[in-house]
Amino acid sequence: MAVASNGASTPKPAVPTTPVAQFSLDEELSAYKDMLLIRRFEEKAGQMYGMGLIGGFCHLYIGQEAVVTGMMRAAKPGDQTITGYRDHGHMLACGIDPKAVMAELTGRRGGLSKGKGGSMHMFSREKNFFGGHGIVGAQVPIGTGLAFANRYRGNDNVSFTYFGDGAANQGQVYESFNMAELWKLPVIYVIENNLYAMGTSVKRSSAEVDLSKRGSSFNIPGERVDGMDVRAVTAAAKHAAEWCRAGKGPIILEMQTYRYRGHSMSDPAKYRSKEEVQKMREEHDPIEQVRARLLANKSIDEAALKEIDASIRAVVADAAEFATHDLEPDPSELFTDVLQ
Amino acid sequence: MPTNILMPALSPTMEQGKLAKWLKKEGDKVKSGDVLAEIETDKATMEIEAIDEGTLARIVVPEGTDNVAVNSLIGIISADGESVSVAASSPPPAAAPVISKPSAPAPASVPPQPPPTAAPIARPPEPETNVPAGTQMVTMTVREALRDAMAEEMRRDETVFVLGEEVAEYQGAYKVTQGLLDEFGIRRVVDTPITEHGFAGLGIGAGMAGLRPIVEFMTFNFAMQAMDQLINSAAKTHYMSGGQMTCPIVFRGPNGAAARVAAQHSQDYSAWFSQVPGLKVVVPYTAADAKGLLKSAIRDPNPVIFLENEILYGHTFEVPKLDEFLVPIGKARIARQGNDVTLVSFGIGMTYTLKAAEELAKEGIDAEVIDLRTLRPLDEETLVASVKKTHRCVTIEEGWPQCGIGAEIIARLMLEAFDYLDAPVLRVTGRDVPMPYAANLEKLALPSVADVVQAAKAVCYKS
Known part of the structure; x- marks a missing residue:
């Protein structure tokens, strides 16, 4: 039995695993930049939370960057993205302005939701990003409904519906699986298995730990993917999107990934060892993997990578600056947007 | 012993239905499980089966008859050897032997009324304001x-x-x-x-x-x-x-x-x-x-x-009959104009409320009836204007009392019409219990016309 990069044991996959795609230099660089933006953005959000600029709950995506970055490589205009509360990375991957995301985290009027949604509740009509959902699993039927709308309209768009290993035990997920397969809805269920639902490991919460098999009683195919390797994610995403666009119905991708930080900012993460986290960072980091390949091929040098890093840091610093100094919402906004 | 076939109820709320078709004719031998007839309501069709062996001695209600009351006699099965005339002369039994479902309860009866104390006031229902005159x-x-x-x-x-x-x-x-x-x-x-x-x-x-x-x-x-x-x-x-x-x-x-x-x-x-x-x-x-x-x-x-x-x-x-008939959300309807007390209800509560208004009219109390139609946003304007006119108010709903619609209306009237009220506002609500099954308890748990009449008289200081 193989061991996946996030340490989960890997039984035989439900469908043959898609071979890892080979990236061109441009693809490597593009993925590197996208993932690094998420990493630096989340690091900054963590700092700002510590300074009291961000309130409430704040769930960081650090460690999981390859998942959404790879998935977005299979998306085309009109496709929808929807996820749970660990959503900052998804918004950046959808091309949403980092300033608007960061200003929402700080609850300012320039935030994506005018400061009324916060970390867990952000949306972008323009970028087809449907949230940002704070209730575990609630995005799954909604994402299935987005796919229903695609089928109703007869287009070939796909709903990219993300949820975690914790949400994978929610009843509404299985209600959605049933309808999605029954009506052959174009939805990719991306299970981001970071091994811990808050503090409860998959092994302690799930009778069947191979989450790619969770659709088997509905005849939904599933695949386990190394979610720390952006090339593997990309290949699986492209295969899944083709499956959906061909009218074959839903498909499940279990992304074996890992979050370095706690569940939220207030989680000391005592349910796992420091060594476990350290091992993941050193051996499987999604960004370092790309960086190592780029340097090994001598296709790019350290200086060029430093330049990329500096430009991304500048984007994040701008976002933080804006989010720190933008005004809070006008008090009159209290009563707006309740109804249309 | 002849068996009477009674009109069955297809649902808990059915009171009457159509006897669509007899599948057996008088004189036919029937055995348990044979389909005797089909009955219809506007929402369902169902077959009536025989539960005893015998002969379909008489068809009392012919096929195609509408509005046959639940539990009324529709036919008679005689045991072998019995004559039709014997069967036909038998009194109907108390229970319905040929149906599997219990029959629906009788409609709630209107409680006995005291003799009128004043000239009855007859008020026609208010017409829809957004319907042009002469509309079919x-x-x-x-x-x-x-x-x-x-x-x-x-x-x-x-x-x-x-x-x-x-x-x-x-x-x-x-x-x-x-x-x-x-x-x-x-x-x-x-x-x-x-x-x-x-x-x-x-x-x-x-x-x-x-x-x-x-x-x-x-x-x-x-x-x-x-x-x-x-x-x-x-x-x-x-x-x-x-x-x-x-x-x-x-x-x-x-x-x-x-x-x-x-x-x-x-x-x-x-x-x-x-x-x-x-x-x-x-x-x-x-x-x-x-x-x-x-x-x-x-x-x-x-x-x-x-x-x-x-x-x-x-x-x-x-x-x-209009090509485009829309009723705006957020606008209450004055279902009956009156001057003495405002009765506020919505949905099925309107059935008690309108009947109560007629009863009150017989006793000289001229009730205004407001049908809220929309609960959010609540049409406070119509409500407050009415109470400013009548100075008295009763709310009627089937829901529970605590934090109910009546509670909300009372709170709003305290803020917007306190100085106009001549009596405390009363609520008529469902009782503060889960709904019981037994017919008598269920009736007790729901509001009645008598409850509304009593509350309206109380706020008018007429008992």
Whole structure:
């Protein structure tokens, strides 16, 4: 039995695993930049939370960057993205302005939701990003409904519906699986298995730990993917999107990934060892993997990578600056947007 | 011993039906399990089977007869060797032996009234203000009006579709969606599995993606399974997105007590939903309002909770025959003008309230009756104007008293009409208990005409 990069044991996959795609230099660089933006953005959000600029709950995506970055490589205009509360990375991957995301985290009027949604509740009509959902699993039927709308309209768009290993035990997920397969809805269920639902490991919460098999009683195919390797994610995403666009119905991708930080900012993460986290960072980091390949091929040098890093840091610093100094919402906004 | 065949009830609320067809004729031998006849209501058809062997001695009610009362004698089976004349002369037994279901309770009787103390005041119902004079009126049931509203809106807007349990092939558990599948096909009339949480969320996603779903809950009791999606996803997303996301969706179905279905299937959710910002909550009483309000709800860009009532489905009213008949959401209707006391109700509560107003008129109390029609947003203006005129108010609802619609109305009147009140406002509500099954207890748990009359007299200081 193989061991996946996030340490989960890997039984035989439900469908043959898609071979890892080979990236061109441009693809490597593009993925590197996208993932690094998420990493630096989340690091900054963590700092700002510590300074009291961000309130409430704040769930960081650090460690999981390859998942959404790879998935977005299979998306085309009109496709929808929807996820749970660990959503900052998804918004950046959808091309949403980092300033608007960061200003929402700080609850300012320039935030994506005018400061009324916060970390867990952000949306972008323009970028087809449907949230940002704070209730575990609630995005799954909604994402299935987005796919229903695609089928109703007869287009070939796909709903990219993300949820975690914790949400994978929610009843509404299985209600959605049933309808999605029954009506052959174009939805990719991306299970981001970071091994811990808050503090409860998959092994302690799930009778069947191979989450790619969770659709088997509905005849939904599933695949386990190394979610720390952006090339593997990309290949699986492209295969899944083709499956959906061909009218074959839903498909499940279990992304074996890992979050370095706690569940939220207030989680000391005592349910796992420091060594476990350290091992993941050193051996499987999604960004370092790309960086190592780029340097090994001598296709790019350290200086060029430093330049990329500096430009991304500048984007994040701008976002933080804006989010720190933008005004809070006008008090009159209290009563707006309740109804249309 | 002859066996009397009685008209069975197909549902807890059925009071009469059509004897559609006899499948046996007089003189035919029958044995247990043979289908004797078919009966129909506007929502279902069912077969009557024989449970004893014998001969169909007499057909009392011929086929094709409408409005046959539940429990009335429709035919007689004689045991072998018995003569028809013997069978026909037997008195009907107390129980209905040929049906498997218990019969429906008799309609609630109007309590005995004291003799009138003043000249009766007769007031005609108020006409709809938005209907042009001379408009032709069509008599139809609430059920038909709801169906017509959906069909008209589906013809008008291709993005409107119906989703729910048994809405398509079965033609609706309560036959509200009857005929929609034939006209619009399976793409737009979608049968779901029994998964309220899932299909409510799916509908919300489709709504967010720009379609206009009508999600039918077989009853709102089952919508509790979907409460998280209704409140956390549908109601709040527009606000949480700073106005970016909209969810034009209607959740509709029967709400409140039906008859003899006990606590889990008899609950009025009016107060629950009306507490939630981000929702609109509509509770029609008449067929015209059911039609006009449902059409408005389907066109509304917000999530609308549309609370129907199983007992009202079969009630008939006049509906204006207009190509475009819309009733605005958020506007109450003065169902009866009066000067002495304001009676405020909505939905099925209007049945008690209007009857009570007639009783009060006989005693010289001239009640104004307000049908709220929409609970959120509440038409405070109409309410306050009426109370400023009458100086007295009683609220009537089937829901529980604590934090109910009556409680809310009283709070608002304290703020907006305190100085105009000549008596404390009283509430008539369902009793503060889960709905009991037993017929007598159920009747006691629900408001009655007598309750409303008593409360109205109390606030008028006339006992």
